[in-house]
Amino acid sequence: AQSVTQPDIHITVSEGASLELRCNYSYGATPYLFWYVQSPGQGLQLLLKYFSGDTLVQGIKGFEAEFKRSQSSFNLRKPSVHWSDAAEYFCAVGETHDMRFGAGTRLTVKP
Amino acid sequence: GAVVSQHPSWVICKSGTSVKIECRSLDFQATTMFWYRQFPKQSLMLMATSNEGSKATYEQGVEKDKFLINHASLTLSTLTVTSAHPEDSSFYICSAVAELTDTQYFGPGTRLTVL
Numbered sequence: 001a002q003s004v005t006q007p008d009i010h011i012t013v014s015e016g017a018s019l020e021l022r023c024n025y026s027y028g029a030t031p032y033l034f035w036y037v038q039s040p041g042q043g044l045q046l047l048l049k050y051f052s053g054d055t056l057v058q059g060i061k062g063f064e065a066e067f068k069r070s071q072s073s074f075n076l077r078k079p080s081v082h083w084s085d086a087a088e089y090f091c092a093v094g095e096t097h098d099m100r101f102g103a104g105t106r107l108t109v110k111p
Numbered sequence: 112g113a114v115v116s117q118h119p120s121w122v123i124c125k126s127g128t129s130v131k132i133e134c135r136s137l138d139f140q141a142t143t144m145f146w147y148r149q150f151p152k153q154s155l156m157l158m159a160t161s162n163e164g165s166k167a168t169y170e171q172g173v174e175k176d177k178f179l180i181n182h183a184s185l186t187l188s189t190l191t192v193t194s195a196h197p198e199d200s201s202f203y204i205c206s207a208v209a210e211l212t213d214t215q216y217f218g219p220g221t222r223l224t225v226l
Contacts, residue, residue, distance in 0.1 A: 009152065036217075042219055043206075043216065043217035043218050044204070044206075044217035045217075046214075046215075090155070097143065097145065097206075097215050098157070099157070100154075100157070101147075101155040101156075102154050103152065104152075104153075104154060
């Protein structure tokens with residue numbers, strides 16, 4: 001069965017520091033993998049997705065993620081966090097649109 | 112960019128009443144829309160897949176007679192929570208797949224509180 005685990009419920013980083021949000025998945029075949037961001041009152045916005053090919057995926061807003069099959073992971077990274085990055089981040093796995101989401105990681109950015 | 116709206120953004124109702132939530136794709140046509148439910152500090156759980164002009168496909172464990180879905184046009188899907196009870200209180204999110212680009216866009220969600 002498909003499942004997604006985001007081990008960190010809440011992360012706090014200082015503005016300008018680097019960020020890594022963890023995501024582990026369980027899936028029968030090579031999955032489609034997604035990262036979404038949700039700000040209060042806003043819909044989920046797609047940051048990036050991996051379908052195949054290069055395992056390092058570049059997304060919007062300076063985010064990137066790396067697919068590691070051996071570790072069943074798809075961690076999200078950003079080299080320098082901005083205060084506007086404070087939000088809830090969701091990892092998702094599945095088919096193109098039939099997705100299963102992780103519980104989310106809330107990111108707080110300290111000045 | 113493409114926008115999906117939901118109305119209302121929040122609603123409070125009495126136990127036993129029915130509540131309708133609308134999901135609209137504002138600048139694109141969507142053959143397929145999805146309805147999710149999100150409990151506090153939990154992930155989005157897919158409830159059903161709504162296809163324009165046909166019956167919705169419900170996920171296992173979701174009562175189709177309680178959560179009525181209608182997708183009468185290419186820009187509108189509705190979710191009606193019938194005979195709502197406090198345990199139905201949740202955050203309901205829809206998404207719509209743009210026909211031309213096959214890209215999925217999410218609505219901002221509707222907070223339902225049943226007293």
